[in-house]
Amino acid sequence: MVHHKPIKAYASGLNRETIEDIQVGLKDWVNKIPSLIVILLFSILFFKVGFEPQLYQAVCYFIVCIITLIYFMKWKLSKKNKIE
CATH class of the missing domain: 1.20.5 (Single alpha-helices involved in coiled-coils or other helix-helix interfaces)
Known part of the structure; x- marks a missing residue:
C-alpha cells in the first residue's frame, strides 16, 4: 500500500x-x-x-466468487476497450 x-x-x-x-x-x-x-x-x-460452513457450501461460495470475478473483470475490460 x-x-x-x-x-x-x-x-x-x-x-x-x-x-x-x-x-x-x-x-x-x-x-x-x-x-x-x-x-x-x-x-x-x-x-x-461461530458459523462453520460445510465443504459443499464452501465450494459453492468459491465458485460463485470466481464467476463474479470473471464477470466484473470482463465488464471492466469491455468498458476500458470502449474508451480507447
Missing part, C-alpha cells in the same frame, strides 16, 4: 503529479471498500457467530 522504494524516473528529476497520485490512491481505496465489507461480514460470521 505504501511504496518505499525510489522510482528511477523520479530519481532522475522527473516531477510527480501530486494531485493525480492522490486521486489514484483514493480511487484504489474506493475500489477496495466492497472487499473490505465482505471480509468484515465473514469475520463476524466465523468468529462471533
